[in-house]
Amino acid sequence: MTEATQATQGLATRNLLVELLVEELPPKSLKKLGESFAQGIAAGLKRQGLAREDAAATPFASPRRLAVHLTCVAAQAPDTSSLKKLMPVAVGLDENGQPTPALLKKLRSLCGDADPVPFLSQLKRAHDGKTETLFLDSVVKGATLAEGLQTALAGTLEKLPIARMMTYQLADGWNTINFVRPAHALVALHGKEVVDVSILGLTAGRETQGHRFEAMTSPLIVKDADSYEHQLQEEGAVIASFSHRRAEIERQLLAAARKEDLKLTRYDALLDEVAALVERPRVLTGEFETGFLDVPQECLILTMQANQKYFPLLDARGQLSHRFLIVSNIRPVDARSVIAGNERVLRSRLADAKFFFDQDRRKTLASRVEGLQRVVYHNKLGTQAERVERIWAIAQTIGLQLGGNELAARAGEAAMLAKADLLTDMVGEFPELQGIMGRYYAKHDGVAEEVADAIEDHYKPRFAGDELPRNAVGVCVALADKLETLVGLFGIGQIPTGDKDPFALRRHALGVIRILIEKEVPLALNILLEQTADIFGQRIKGSAETIAKTATETLEGFIYERLKHYFSAEAIEGQITGFGRSPNEDRSTFSPQQIDAVLALRPQLLNDVKKRLLAVRAFAALPEAESLAATNKRVGNILRKAEVDAGGEIDTDLLQTPAEQALHQALDRIIPEADAAFAAGDYTASLQALAALKVPVDQFFDTVMVNTEDAALRHNRLALLAQMQKIMNRIADISRLAL
Structure with missing residues (x-):
């Protein structure tokens, strides 16, 4: 807490309201914009001592406004003392x-060229740790509230998370403003008093606007900071709080679904977006012709959610019904015309989807594969057809290793058809349906069910918590697709840096990790990468320094870094960006040292890593x-510094002291026991x-000098330590557990 903030605790305070009225804000950014606006102003005023440290900031965000209500704000910050170091006495x-x-x-x-003599009385002497110094x-x-709020507003608007700015002119025709949307009014009230601030060409007042069509008064005159939310709702027909508006929409949605004896699909993301589109929500129920239900429900649901922002309803079996929910921004006495208008718009959308579906089924998926030759995948990696050939080869290689010729053939068939739906009208209209539509069209063509399922599943897992491929064919093709992407893009130097990952390679790497671990696939990572790199051949050999470095060093390290996060506590709680854990996954946590100890050895069988971690955690509890662990670290340092090869056989005749004889005997006794348990998989x-x-x-170590001058003795003792280190570090690098 700053000195100024501490002093504010004793000052008389009032509540503050700041609102920026703008044109319709981007809905997917509204929640974040509202929170950032509120937090920025609150932090700026607290930093200047104008708001108490415990002042509560309440954000408001609607399609046309960003606002904050802040408690305990002073009219002027308290004076503070400043001790400035000048020079040695x-x-x-x-x-x-x-x-x-x-x-x-x-x-x-320091005094603005004023006479410095009066300031001599304010000099103090103190020791700064080196010499006596003048301060x-x-x-x-x-600062006054007007000064402080001006500073806080400017800093807050500058740091708002705005993806793209708009440029517009002020009414004077001369001045240009850059902001997310044109701003029309600024409200700043300290209690009942207007704070004299200006921003974006606007001067603060107490006038704002309510709902465009249903406000009782226009403009709306805000009486004081504390009446803002109530006045907006009662006089302006606007629920200003994003969270309150969202909760009200959700309440109405659930009530409407219960009334129809139906249930909602997953709606969280859509609810956030709709809450950012309306100011006075009213949920209405519409319906469409049941004939449209012949179209795959994924198409209909996506059409309703993505294009129209409607909420589809499912029956008790999870099948799409012909009813849907509309969130209207007006509350007419008779809503029939509103419902009819929305039904008419949706009907045309669904008719398009049905047309696409019917047209697409006139050609088989197999007949579309040749057309992939005309679709560029990447200018350095060729067409989608070339990519499919690589995925086909990788999937067959994996299939042979996992299930022999039969699985390889099935995997090859699925891989060859996996990208064909990219050329369908439905996927052209809705890219999110790639794979999903491929499965429907493959089943229509009479393709085996496990192959059709694999066409959809080869994209999985697509997002955090997504399911994994449902069968072995899907596992082969999903691995092949992700490995092809990773090796190919790494091979041409498209490596993620910082926050930039345009090809979602982190997600692909985590997909490989999840499949290998959670599907318990017994294939070595380095072999998979080398096999994939070999299939690319010269396509990436000419772009990278060496194929080995691209496939087995840079990329392998990238995957192990993702693997570290996969097993971390943050990942288990679902906090990894773009990924999560499956619902039935064991949520046991491991310490960073335990994870580091296991991954330091780069175990190539990823399905083996968790078992190693469990063993290390149990060992760490002994x-x-x-x-x-400390001894292992010491041994590692000794062996690294040794100028001779520490390997080789141990000469028992050179074991002179009882301590080294005892250690050798202990190793002779323990190694067979540890070997047997390791071979049985009991880590x-x-x-x-x-x-x-x-x-x-x-x-x-208490009684034996390892680096003795006798070369034979020294080599024998180093060999003894090397033997011990080898048995200790077979499952994990135990030295990493040392504090």
Whole structure:
């Protein structure tokens, strides 16, 4: 808490209301804009000592306004003391204690060229840790609310998360403004008083506008800061709060669905968007002809949601009904004309969808594959047809390894058809339906169900928490599609940097990870990458320094970085950008050290990683773990610094001291036990067997000098340590657990 904010705690305060009235704001950004506007002004006033630290900021955001109500705001910030370091006493004062020219010059520069003599009484001496120093002790007058709000407004508008600015002229015809939308009015009320501020060519007042058609008064005169929300709702027919408006829409939607004995589809994102489009919501029920239900329901749902912002209704079996919900921005006494108008608009949309569906089925998917030769995928990676050939080859290779010739054939068939629906009218109109429509058209063509399912599933997982492919054919093609994308784009240097990831390669990498782990696919990552790179051949060899570096170093490291996040606590809570965990996934968490210990070895079987992590976590809970981890780290340092090869056989005749003999005997006893558990896949037992090494290891380092001058002894002792390190670091790099 700043000194100014502390002082504000004792001042008389009133509540503040700031509203910016604009033309219709972009709906997908409205919530974020409203929150940013409120937080920016609140933070700016608190920083200047004009608002108390515990002042509550309430954001308001409707299609035509951004506003904030802030409690506990003072008319003027308290004065604060300022102690400014000037110079060492020896430089600022002469031997008689009089100010030197250097000090006077410094004071004059700080005081606006005023006479510096009066400021000499404000000098203080203090030790700055090095020498005795002169400080100027002055009082800084607190900002008025008008000054502080002007600063806070300017800073807030500059930092609003605006994707694209509009440029418009003011009424004077001379001045140009850049903002998200043209602004028409500014309200700034401190209690009942108008605050004298201006921004975007507007001067603050108390006038605003309510609903375009249903407001009782226009303009609406805001009485004071605390009456704003109530007046807007009662006189202006506007629910100003985004969250209240959203909750009201949701309440009406659920009530309307219950009345029809139907249920809503997933609606969160659409609800956010609709709440940003209306100011006075009223939910109405419409319907369309049941004949349209012959079209796949995904098409109809997408048409209703994406184009018209309607809410489809499902029956108890999860099938689309012919009824839907409309969120109107007006509340007429008789809503029949509003409903009829929306039904008429939707009918034409659904007719288009039905036409596309009927037309698309006149050609088989297989007949469309040749047309992919005319579709460019990437100027350095060729056409979609070339891409399909690569996916086909990769899918067959994976299928052979997982299920032999039969699975390879099925995977190849699905891969060859996987991108054909890109040339259909339906996918041309609704790209979000790619894969989904491919499945419908494949089934219409008589393609085997598991192949048709794989056509849809090869895009999965598409988003956070999405399902994985439902069968082995889908797994092969989904892996092939993502590996082809990753290896190809990395191979031509399209590597994500910072926040930029235009080809969603992080999502593709996480898709590979989820499939390999959650579908328990026993294929080594490095082999998959090398096989994929080989299929590309010269297409990427000529673009990268070496094929090995592209496929197995840069990309492999990228995937392991994603894998680290996959197992982190943040990922398990679904916080990873663009990804989440499946609902039935074990939500056990692992520490960063445990994850680092396992991934330091770059285990190539990703379906094995979780088992390793569980083993490391169990080992870390043992009382001996901390000591053994520290010892392992010490051993690693010793072996790295050794000037001789530490490998090779151990000469038992050179084990001279009881401690090294005891360590060798312990290893002889423990290694077979750990090997057997490791071979059986019981990593926990394999690691826990190492606990018996603690005593002999401690005795070894207490009594044995490893780097003795005798070369034979030194080499033998290093070999003993190397043998111990090898058995300890087979499942994870245990040294990474050391604190």
